[in-house]
Amino acid sequence: MTTRPDPSTPLQDCFDHRMAVFRSDDEFLAAALPFLTEALAAPDEPPPVAIAAPGNLDLLRDALGDGVKDVVLVPHTEWYTGSAANAVARSAGHLAANAGPGGRIHLLMEPVWGGRAGRSPRETAEWIRYEALANLLFAPLATTALCAYDTRVAGHAIVAAARRAHPDTGVYVDPVRLAAELDAVPLPSPPVDAEYLSGPVPAADAVRTWATVQGLSAADGELFATAVTEAAATLGPLEGALLWGEAPACVCELRAERRVDDPLAGFVPPQRVEPEPGQGLWFARQVCAYVDVRDDREGASVRLQYG
Template sequence: MTVPAAPGSSPFDHRMAVFGSDDEFLAQALPFLAEGLAARHEPPPVVIAAPGNLDLLRDALGPAAGDIGLLPHTEWYTGSAANAIAQGAGYLAAHAGPGGRIHLLMEPVWGGRAGRSPRETAEWIRYEALANLLFAPQATTALCAYDTRVAGATIVAAAQRAHPDCAVYEDPLRIAAELDAVPLPAPPGSAERVPGPAPAAGAVRTWATVQGLAPAEADVFATAVTEAAAALGPVDRALLWADGPACVCELRPVRRVEDPLAGFVPPDPAAGQDRGLWFARQVCAYVDVRDEPGGTSVRLQYG
């Protein structure tokens, strides 16, 4: 696929607001919403934020709050960073104006999944960075709100590098490469090699059930593995192992994965595109695509 135009040459307007008090939140949110209400050819702006911040806006706006969509962020950010990308793409397709025009004020749930571990935080920073490429064709105006009382200085500093309106903004692919430079743990010696040029769904399903996954979950994991393998082409090696309650599969495709956005772009069935890595990213906790000296490794962790 062709990587979308870089920020600065695309219509996507990706901003960041940093606040440490209720007054600071309102001082940045209210002008943004006024801008959205005044924008031509746009539906009313939407706020996806913590319930307390939604209450602040209702009080500040009074009757005008009825003109603005207000959604608790726990109802939007319900899974992984890849899920958030799918949610955003689906929402723009269904509700935005021509060309994706809409003003969205978006506050990640840093007190929940996104901030619960360094690994989760890294994936959400990747999401913020790659959003500049994934949504580049859209004329959407997004203001990402970061509450320093929840997110903390380290997360805020990392997120600033992912927003073009910040002085420390970095190229999204550079940020992704930095995140990928952190090595993954090596597969354990007990990892089970799956025979064949591609892992068979039945074999993966049986293995996952033995590890303790419920039949329905084992079926989802097997589907993610087999569809990812099919999208990658011939697989030189496939390994399975358990990591605590999680099931992990590492695929070594014969060819390298050159697309930095592989699995992040929704497939177009009308164009004959299959789900492949997209499905894997939607159902797995993590999908790591690493370019290594011996080739590419694709690691799927379910659970």
């Protein structure tokens, strides 16, 4: 089943975030082909992009015939190569380089639910967060995205959660509220033997040395230490930091004196390639597997897990 706006509604210069649910090859084509046909007929747009499982791309090649030359086909394992935050960066970069005026382009997007995105409840929650926050991150752009969900891979629980992140499904939830629901799940408590670092900003050398002792390579230890110090600089004065875990799952929890109060913190792509002040959480999300932010009355706890 595909959910989409009424075709009689005039085109809007804003993000059009749709969802298609399918359970067979025929149902995939029934959703994908009209979407691509619509894209090819849209004025002022570059060729549409279909990001999907290799088998589904083969279905499109067969169905489109000679018309496949007008569609960009990308195996989804080449697009979704890391965390949900990495997917934000990949999408934003593609739009900046390839979209038409105002961000006009059609994207058929099938996450790798048989891989990282669906490997654990925590990972799945991060991808649902990505789907929800996409409604805010890409709101100013006239991009049309059709998110494809194969129930043979994603499963009904994931599909039900994803419906709440897509407008016009009948169960759509405001992205800020949905993100708050995800953040209401408590994080595991730090172990009692976690190493404590005092001071307003953790020393990069101390984090780097600790991380390499725990088994990270020198290069990974450097990235982790940079992520920690950049995030700390963005958060402002800290009450301290805790370190625990072993490679690759090295963890640093920063305790900030003030709340973050921004569900998009670390998700908004920077305007420049070079790091800028205040972009520490963006860098941390690009480098780390998980960045969890939990606000409370006294401030915020920000937990970075490298792998």
